[in-house]
Amino acid sequence: SQQGEEDPQALSIQEGENATMNCSYKTSINNLQWYRQNSGRGLVHLILIRSNEREKHSGRLRVTLDTSKKSSSLLITASRAADTASYFCATPGYSTLTFGKGTMLLVSP
Amino acid sequence: EAQVTQNPRYLITVTGKKLTVTCSQNMNHEYMSWYRQDPGLGLRQIYYSMNVEVTDKGDVPEGYKVSRKEKRNFPLILESPSPNQTSLYFCASSLGQVNQPQHFGDGTRLSIL
Numbered sequence: 001s002q003q004g005e006e007d008p009q010a011l012s013i014q015e016g017e018n019a020t021m022n023c024s025y026k027t028s029i030n031n032l033q034w035y036r037q038n039s040g041r042g043l044v045h046l047i048l049i050r051s052n053e054r055e056k057h058s059g060r061l062r063v064t065l066d067t068s069k070k071s072s073s074l075l076i077t078a079s080r081a082a083d084t085a086s087y088f089c090a091t092p093g094y095s096t097l098t099f100g101k102g103t104m105l106l107v108s109p
Numbered sequence: 110e111a112q113v114t115q116n117p118r119y120l121i122t123v124t125g126k127k128l129t130v131t132c133s134q135n136m137n138h139e140y141m142s143w144y145r146q147d148p149g150l151g152l153r154q155i156y157y158s159m160n161v162e163v164t165d166k167g168d169v170p171e172g173y174k175v176s177r178k179e180k181r182n183f184p185l186i187l188e189s190p191s192p193n194q195t196s197l198y199f200c201a202s203s204l205g206q207v208n209q210p211q212h213f214g215d216g217t218r219l220s221i222l
Contacts, residue, residue: 030208042113042199042213043152088152092208095159096167097142101151 006089006103014108019076021103023089024069032065032072033090037102043088046074079107111136115200115214122190123222130185130217132200138212140203141183142167143175145196146216152199158183159206190221 007022025032031050035043049056049065049072056063062075076083086102113134122128134141142157144167154167158177172194174186183202187194198217203209 033210035211040197040216040218042215043201043211044213045210048210090211092206095157095165095207096154097207097211098154099144099152101149 006087006100008103009101010104010106012106012108013079015079015081017079017107019079019083019105019107021074021087021105023072023074023100025072025089025091026070029067029091031092032063033092033097034061034063034072034074035088035090035099037086037088039085046087076105079105081107081109083107111212113200113202113212113214115198115217117217118215119218121220121222124191125189128187128190128219130187130198130200130219132183132185132214133181134183134200134202134212135181136202136204136212137180138202138204139180140206140209141177142201142207142211143173143183143185144199144201145169145194146199147196155185155198157207187219190219192221195219195221 033048034046037043047058060077065072084107086104088099088102090099116131139160143155144152146152153169156175158164200214201211203211
């Protein structure tokens with residue numbers, strides 16, 4: 001099954017800095033989704049980018065998609081301590097959604 | 110409030126004792142699924158359902174059963190739990206099919222002794 005793989009596995013920054021996470025996947029996709037998971041809690045959908053889109057914004061989030069390189073990036077600008085969480089990319093197949101193993105982001109005050 | 114509700118949130122039980130984790134959504138979603146999350150392995154899909162009475166295996170279905178008799182409910186059944194099923198479980202649902210944003214429950218932490 002196709003799978004997103006995030007990079008880096010862990011990222012530690014200071015409040016106010018930007019955080020960039022990358023995702024690579026293996027086969028063609030209809031869309032790519034990003035989710036956030038606070039420690040031990042359920043995943044929360046952040047943003048969906050379609051295969052014919054190159055960039056999408058939502059508040060402090062900016063997602064890019066490069067289908068030729070089969071990669072996506074999630075940028076969080078002006079990070080806050082509350083952004084501390086794990087971030088996952090996910091790629092839908094015909095009937096299943098496959099998640100990467102995630103990037104753990106730690107934002108220190 | 111739109112939500113996916115799982116019960117119980119935490120359960121410690123013993124090998125072989127049948128258990129059911131319930132999942133209910135109030136958003137009239139067609140697609141529902143179960144995942145387990147394990148350190149180093151990420152989220153893996155156990156079963157999914159595209160609609161009432163339509164279920165199918167995900168990536169790791171062994172040892173699990175599901176049913177979808179009503180649109181809102183999608184229980185996960187462990188007929189004879191074993192220690193390797195100790196994990197954090199999530200139920201999710203979406204309007205339409207899997208390529209739509211998924212709504213997740215808060216998770217069920219199962220410990221099988």
